[in-house]
Amino acid sequence: MPVPNRNGLEIVSIDVKDVRFPTSLGSHGSDALHTDPNYSCAYVTTTTGNGKQGFGLTFTCGRGTEIIVLTIRSMKKFIIGKNAADIFADFAGFWRTITNDSQMRWIGPEKGVAHLAAAAILNSLWDLWARLENKPLWRLLVDMEPEELVSTIDFRYITDVITKEEAIKLLKDKQAGKDERVKYLMQHGYPAYTTQVGWLGYSDELVQSLCDKYLKLGFKFFKVKVGVNFEDDYRRCSAVRKCIGPNNVLMVDANQAWSVNEAIEWMKKLAPLKPMWIEEPTSPDDILGHAAISKALAPYNIGVATGEMCANRVMFKQFLQSGGMQYCQIDSARIGGVNEILSVYLMAEKLKVKVCPHAGGVGLCEMVQHLQYWDFASVSCTMQDRLIEYVDQQHEHFVDPCVVENAKYLAPKQPGYSTEFLPGILDRFAYPNGSEWRQMIKDGIFPPPDEAELVNV
Amino acid sequence: MPVPNRNGLEIVSIDVKDVRFPTSLGSHGSDALHTDPNYSCAYVTTTTGNGKQGFGLTFTCGRGTEIIVLTIRSMKKFIIGKNAADIFADFAGFWRTITNDSQMRWIGPEKGVAHLAAAAILNSLWDLWARLENKPLWRLLVDMEPEELVSTIDFRYITDVITKEEAIKLLKDKQAGKDERVKYLMQHGYPAYTTQVGWLGYSDELVQSLCDKYLKLGFKFFKVKVGVNFEDDYRRCSAVRKCIGPNNVLMVDANQAWSVNEAIEWMKKLAPLKPMWIEEPTSPDDILGHAAISKALAPYNIGVATGEMCANRVMFKQFLQSGGMQYCQIDSARIGGVNEILSVYLMAEKLKVKVCPHAGGVGLCEMVQHLQYWDFASVSCTMQDRLIEYVDQQHEHFVDPCVVENAKYLAPKQPGYSTEFLPGILDRFAYPNGSEWRQMIKDGIFPPPDEAELVNV
Known part of the structure; x- marks a missing residue:
């Protein structure tokens, strides 16, 4: 105990x-x-x-x-x-x-x-x-x-998806092999993707040089901001795609810029560049809107990712229930702390949705690595199509900063939640x-x- | 202009x-x-x-x-x-x-x-x-x-339900007869219901004497708080039903006390007392939950009412789209002021959901009467199954308090929003x-x- x-x-x-x-x-x-x-x-x-x-x-x-x-x-x-x-x-x-x-x-x-x-x-x-x-x-x-x-x-408010008893059983069923998974984490770390190549305010030259840099660092997943001007988006995403080649993965992030129909039309036109997901296509509160976008983009093999501004477990529950979210981007600082985040991981596992946490900001990378490590050891028990966002900023302020090597988050070792x-x-x-x-x-x-x-x- | x-x-x-x-x-x-x-x-x-x-x-x-x-x-x-x-x-x-x-x-x-x-x-x-x-x-x-x-x-974020152009057309189509409706409002006022008979902390004796009082004041709609203890609820609601008789209307309000399934079970057991609606059966964020409750209670002729804690127009949009809300209880102080509330009225009219505003508190009755007057004159143009909540508290603090006579909100006459x-x-x-x-x-x-x-x- x-x-x-x-x-x-x-x-x-x-x-x-x-x-x-x-x-x-x-x-x-x-x-x-x-x-x-x-x-x-x-x-x-x-x-x-x-x-x-x-x-x-x-x-x-x-x-x-x-x-x-x-x-x-x-x-x-x-x-x-x-x-x-x-x-x-x-x-x-x-x-x-x-x-x-x-x-x-x-x-x-x-x-x-x-x-x-x-x-x-x-x-x-x-x-x-x-x-x-x-x-x-x-x-x-x-x-x-x-x-x-x-x-x-x-x-x-979440017992219609998972009860306390079901959650206990889910965790018990995953106990086998836990020690091996912990060992694997300690040896190999957890895969990261980078958002560093395509902030909207960056020039095209900066985007290209950053792609080169992160490719050399071992990254295979690259996220680009979109949503203000289509021609700009297409040009910038094309540049990234050209630089990373067809076998690495591109994701795009609109940060809530669009209405539902606009999101669908815009993304159909970006589809030739084969983004794996569109993140935050519209209002973070629009569950039914995300479900409509998910349905419309499924034929293009584009998933919908959201969660960094999802208010609480009740909202996550519905995104998970409705098919509005193919990638669940929990944020370690937004919903009610670790307690509530644990419930989202359990619901996501029950409903078979992949958790790819939001990070960046201040301390988000530091915190969220702990949660995703727990997910691999105890909940989903897989890294398949799962990644942690990585932004190489603001880590220098922390006593125990996250360490990303060869595009992997290495296991945090110091006591605590890496937040000091x-x-x-x-x-x-x-x-x-x-x-x-x-x-x-x-x-x-x-x-x-x-x-x-x-x-x- | x-x-x-x-x-x-x-x-x-x-x-x-x-x-x-x-x-x-x-x-x-x-x-x-x-x-x-x-x-x-x-x-x-x-x-x-x-x-x-x-x-x-x-x-x-x-x-x-x-x-x-x-x-x-x-x-x-x-x-x-x-x-x-x-x-x-x-x-x-x-x-x-x-x-x-x-x-x-x-x-x-x-x-x-x-x-x-x-x-x-x-x-x-x-x-x-x-x-x-x-x-x-x-x-x-x-x-x-x-x-x-x-x-x-x-x-x-709401153009998938109503665009600016559709909203203008909707209002134009309702212009005919507006002057007559304004005259009607000035002469007859707008129907109110009372929440005064059944606050949860009130004793059974107080509940009964308040029913008598409000019947004498001309009220036909009575709302009772429920959700903590079923036996208490059944006893208190039975007392109200006995007092108001079969031809007046009972509504009940759980203020978010239940999970989805609990709401359905509890309300099935209260159904013999024929409540017109169950208000806030569960989390105010649970659109899909309210839709499930609405569907389960429809055979019992119990509608679902919610909205006083609905966060914004995007959440209202989905409650209206999903069938999760048969009575739309906009609150004059919660979502982003009059501007955003107007959009909810327009969406409700488009999707044919009745608006019955939340009131009480401090200044809510004073404000919301203005909005519902506008709805009758310019938007829904009907009072059918529409009511404004009335709680006879905290009006004495205002320069231009609402006036309810014979269970009708009389037309506000002073310039402004009655909020001074x-x-x-x-x-x-x-x-x-x-x-x-x-x-x-x-x-x-x-x-x-x-x-x-x-x-x-």
Whole structure:
């Protein structure tokens, strides 16, 4: 039983910081709808009476991070004084406490700001738990008995697809061969694809030189942003296809740019370039729209991928049920933390949909590798047509950054969820008073913060 | 053309207040998941250079209102300095500006906290516009040419159900007889139903005496909260049915208490009491679940009603498309203000689903009457099986409260959207420093605010 001894584990503080990196200066991360992101996060440090700490974050794009930070401050009252061991012993119950407070749930429920804030807190608790067990998170998950793992999940609203009992049975049926799969992961890592070659703001020359670079690094899967101008898309995708050849894989990502019919027409015209998937063709809330697009594009062998902005397990459930998603792109920071993500993996396995997590941003690669490792060891038990997104940005800020070699995520080895920032990062990048921001604002590179952005400092 | 002259209409301030009423003291508004709401709102006052003002709000349940207030403060930068006349001339464009900022949309998009905040701002602008035209909002809407009205709507993601051109044609086709319908509304009002008889926290005696009271007031439709304990529900609903007789109408409301299958089973057992609808049987995000429940309950003549927590037009679109909603309960404060609500009415009309708005809370009855008046005059042009919810609470705070007589909402006559608080309300109920709150906190009736609840004061 992995729940630790209670002594000293009462939670005495939840600290939260608004941390922003000035990525908009290089058009990194630019896409059809997010033209100038400053990759950012709300960063939570949870501390126990005996001085143990857990670190958790939720990813943001700059403006508005102050709102997530305040929401986490508002949620402190549900956590401070609770014992972490008690939380882990009834994690599903605790999860419901912070995601469904009888008054606060009105401003969600289980979506948007409120759920992002909950995710940061929950991720810090999972990091704490893994550290207490002296294991990387994926090993904590893999080593849990099926009953223990499933006890962390709130099954409300998903029992029409999977019940607690079915989830336990599913995990038990996959126990055989687990040790061999863990060994395989330790030796071979997990396949990655790159999104680095085709951000929308990049020039054609940069796209080509990046294709060459990532081919040399061993990548076989390449994702390109599309959706603003068809001729541009066709030219850029053609260039990538020419560079990577017919045997490597191209994926495209519209970041919600289109209506349903527009997505179908646009992708039919891109079909000759043989993309494996179209990602986020339309509104992240449009389940029936994604199902219609999936159906229309199936004859072209183009699958539909989505999930990075999918609000919660209930939305994922329907995408999985409806045939609206051939690739399930869970995001480690959006839905309600590890607890809720586990339920999505279990539903995806039950309904035989491949999970290819969203990553990039700040800390998403670091976190999501743990989840996908668990999936291979304990849930789907296969890597067939499964990949983890990889973007080579913002890793330098972390104590235990992900390591990708020969296009494989190598096994995380340090205890925890790989979410701790290096010393000094908060001093430099806390917004707006970190030293880097003070300098950039002084130099006129960015405008000063507005009054709302100052409430948490 | 109802867009006013630009002179003096630059927006010089957006003021926002956290306003809470201590309704939890009387179990008013209590239901299966919201056991102790303090009906509250984020209250926006928008002021132009020439001193004109618009008032707008979004409803909340107490804790967490500080988060909405901060979000509105964060959105000020998108509005201050803009000219209100320019906003009205391209209202759809402005709508997209504040709901889809390239960085902030990550923390939504178009849902939860971010969208509630946008709604409060947008509602204040519609109130301003109607005041500038010296008309109640419903008359402003009714008097607009179809092209003008439709120009306020962002059709992104809904063109597979209705395009701008179809919406204009729909409105044009309904122009005939509009004057007569306006006259009818002025003379007869619009039918209301009461939710006042069966809040979950009420005793059986109180339920009975309230049924008697509302029957005497002329009501024919009565809604009862259910979902925690079946025996309790059956007893309470039986009492209401006995009191109102077989010819009046009973509706029941589970406020998201159930899973899909549980909803079906529970309602089959309540079917002998002949409820007209089951409201919010399960997660407000579960479109396919509502469709399954609708299908299972159709043989029992029980419709499914939902919408008060439906996040945006894309979710409404799918509820309407899928047969998951026989009664569309738009909420005047949740989705992105009047602009987005208009699109839901138009989709509902196209797909022949009845709109019966959610109301109650703070200001919801005041606002939603305007929308439903417009629907009768300009869109569905019928009252058949359509009703506005009515809860007789929190009206005393408003300058222009709704007036319900003989179970009819009488026509609002004052200019605006009926959203202005009386002088003194902010001094008394602003949280936590209004005089009423200071006294209640001093008396130990409520705990003092936490640090997060103090950031906006």
